Amino acid sequence: MELNSKIPAGPLSEKWTKYKAEQKLVNPANKRKLDIIVIGTGLAGASAAASFGEMGFNVKVFCIQDSPRRAHSIAAQGGINAAKNYPNDGDSIQRLFNDTIKGGDYRAREANVYRLAEVSNNIIDQCVAQGVPFARDYSGLLANRSFGGAQVSRTFYAKGQTGQQLLLGAYGALSKEIEKGTVKMYARREMMDLVVVDGRARGVIVRNLVTGELERYSAHAVVVASGGYGRVFFLSTNAMSSNGSAAWQCYKKGACMANPCFTQIHPTCIPVHGDYQSKLTLMSESLRNDGRIWVPKDAEKARLLREGKIKATDIPEEERDYYLERRYPSFGNLVPRDVASRAAKERCDAGYGVNNTGRAVYLDFKEAIQRLGRQAVEEKYGNLFEMYERIVDENPYVTPMMIYPAVHYTMGGLWVDYELQTTVKGLFAAGEANFSDHGANRLGASALMQGLSDGYFVLPYTMQNYLADQINVPHISTDLPQFEEAENAVRQKITRILSINGDTTVDMIHRRLGHIMWEKVGMSRTEQSLKEAIEEIKELRAEFWQKVKVPNVEGMNTELEKALRVADFLEMGELIARDALMRNESCGGHFRAEYQTPDGEAKRDDEHYAFVAAYEFQGVDNEPILHKEDLKFENVELKQRNYK
Amino acid sequence: MNIKLKIWRQQSAAAKGKFVEYQLNDVPAEASFLEMLDILNEQLVLKGEDPVTFDHDCREGICGACGLYINGHPHGRFKNTTTCQLHMRKFKDGDTITVEPWRSEVFPIIKDLMVDRSALDKLIQAGGYISVHTGGVPDANAIPINKHDADLAMDAAACIGCGACVAACKNGSAMLFVGAKVSQFALLPQGQVEWADRVQKMVARMDELGFGSCSNTYACQAECPKGISVTNIARMNRQFLAAKIVEPLEK
Helix, strand or coil: CCCCCCCCCCCHHHHHHHHHHHCCCCCHHHHCCCEEEEECCCHHHHHHHHHHHHHCCEEEEECCCCCHHHCHHHHCCCCEECCCCCCCCCCCHHHHHHHHHHHCCCCCCHHHHHHHHHHHHHHHHHHHHCCCCCCECCCCCECCECCCCCCCCCEECCCCCHHHHHHHHHHHHHHHHHHHCCEEEECCEEEEEEEEECCEEEEEEEEECCCCCEEEEECCEEEECCCCCHHHHCCCCCCCCCCCHHHHHHHHCCCCEECCCCEEEEEEECCCCCCCCCCCCECCHHHHHCCEEEEECCHHHHHHHHCCCCCHHHCCHHHEECHHHHHCCCCHHHCCHHHHHHHHHHHHHCCCCCCCCCCCEEEECHHHHHHHCHHHHHHHHHHHHHHHHHHHCCCCCCCCEEEEEEEEEECCEECCCCCCECCCECEEECHHHECCCCCCCCCCCCHHHHHHHHHHHHHHHHHHHHHHHHCCCCCCCCCCHHHHHHHHHHHHHHHHHHHHCCCECHHHHHHHHHHHHHHHCCCCECHHHHHHHHHHHHHHHHHHHHHECCCCCCCCCHHHHHHHHHHHHHHHHHHHHHHHHHCCCCECCECECCCECCCCCECCCHHHHCEEEEEECCCCCCCCEEEEEECCCCCCCCCCCCCC | CCEEEEEEECCCCCCCCEEEEEEECCCCCCCEHHHHHHHHHHHHHHCCCCCCCCCCCCCCCCCCCCCCEECCEECCCCCCCCHHHCEHHHCCCCCEEEEECCCCCCCCEEECCEECCHHHHHHHHCCCCCCCCCCCCCCCCCCCCCHHHHHHHHHHHCCCCCCHHHHHCCCCECHHHHHHHHHHHHCCHHHCCCHHHHHHHHHHHHHHHCCECCCCCCHHHHHCCCCCCCHHHHHHHHHHHHHHHHCCCCC
């Protein structure tokens, strides 16, 4: 297999313009004859489906929730980046590009990232036109705030519910097309397999979650916008139904999976409190605008805090170690996520952690409340403070918040070319499901930007370029043997799971997988820990297929849904560990303890590892084939990231 | 803590449902209400029984998927709290907790505590959007918007579409849900172009789908987990009356 990224020739800033000028188009009469399937209704899926519908294609869109409005994009809190430079602080497309490439630790493709920065401004225009109620200042113009990894204020926001408002904008656009009849919505359906006919993606097998029936749908092209695979780690900030299975079936049908070990651990989450816990809650990165992160300078004081003998407010100012401000004076509390997470781990490992577990640091608003007044802080972060208080039962206006890093996002995903097409013809991947824009670490407020960029402004062009060759292909029949075969394989898998009737629940196995992943493939990885993880995951996978207990009931069967996803997580975990083991360097969210600078920063090896690792499936128990796409940096100078 | 649960069990929309009692011991006070149900379900699965089916997803109070009637209140009795944000520390050792699905004719039961809320999507499809296409829109700062109006639009837009307002209403009315969406756009200049059509189409769709009328009890506002104000209903009524006079929809 040859990886061809199809990056247009010419100067970086002209590539996308040139592509759009030269791409093939489909005329309106032909668009009506072409079908597109979209999997997922988050920012990428909903915006793509709505845009395809407006263009005149026949669109079928699927989501696992009861409504397309519930996709996990809805939970994004802090904001969306754009290079508008409204605050007049020196921002530009070039600077957003530079920050994103550097933030990703030089492991993303230049051309894709530049295009992302280029269309970022269109996204804000589009959302405002849709009635997204972004925050404004008294002039009536849009307000901005800062996020990690940037020295400008380029983040647009709608209170602490930016993802919700952007998704509802896209959901509105989607609803408009559903009403018009160009888009047909299928809710409570989960993609079980991809159907490939003569080398092209031509349809999907989905499970109707209400009836339990398998259903077949065909199309001329398929877009997978099904999000990331963070729940491999069991505990994460992802929603309960977030899973990597749709993308994983694509991988098994020939689409390469790229950089799977690039997973993001978010620094500001509410710490873990018990074994029964089902998920972790994020506290928006925007809090780092005004909150200051610290632990006690004295390890003895940290011990007393852990034992509950003293309170955080008992520690005087001079005994607090604001370790991010100390280590990174120029970015301070606003260093990128991977840097902030590792710094928290370093302090806790050294014995300065707080909370009864010792796995937490403080995020303190005392100074901000003194400077701005409680009301201003409440206006900016009120809903986040409320959320914290509800979960932890402490008032963060009085006592500093406790936070600890947690799995949040996956930069890795299906390998796509410049057109967002995978290695299977006619199969596209968008949003978190693809690997393309964030390299080894995603900057805050860039996920929303990428999802909407892919859906509103990239796929509508590149999809036409693909479909222009397909205008003479009639509607695909779902009676083709490939559909029959795929459906039978899914049915057999389900029958097999239901027939095990062992003595372990799906969650018990998932929790154990999460433990292996977090301890051995988490924030800090070593050759030894990864080798152990690969073996342990294999054993756990075998155990799953012998011991899992899933109730055999007709129709709605939520345990079966979970079991099918965990069966895939047990395969994904191994690939993540393999990729991490292969990459003998540290970069972004991938930190191999063997490769660090004397002061504990990630040490890249550009000579040997400046490539995208794309894996080709060879069977569950065989090693996948590694394909390398060399990353060429013609517009930025490769250097060690410096936030000091 | 030890608690007794009375949970509504119903195999399918057509089946007959009933309350089933469960004793659950050693529930951690820090667990969320849904985590408590997870613990129950794990025990049921191990005993070879069918676990309790309920909708849930983000578990941070924003996706709107969860929604249970807890001791007679949608999302429980605490203000501005979704079911997933309710924690067991709010209950006492020895409590009996009654858990039911949303009760409304427009939300038929799928299984146990899970209902079909697709009627809410159909309401939005009737006009709960601004009909712009992708691309070709003006610069985001071309039209300044008074901060006060923008803030009110945001307050209305905070609705998570959980359906608690409908479930709380003795008439099964969706006035708060529709009023919030109409208000969001009524308050923004971008929403002015279609205002008369939007409000009339959405109100007509409410009637078509079988939602009840509003009799101003404000139960919806009292139970809304996002604190959406009934002022939005008043704003919708005002727009609806004005639209009937100025630009009535052709029948």
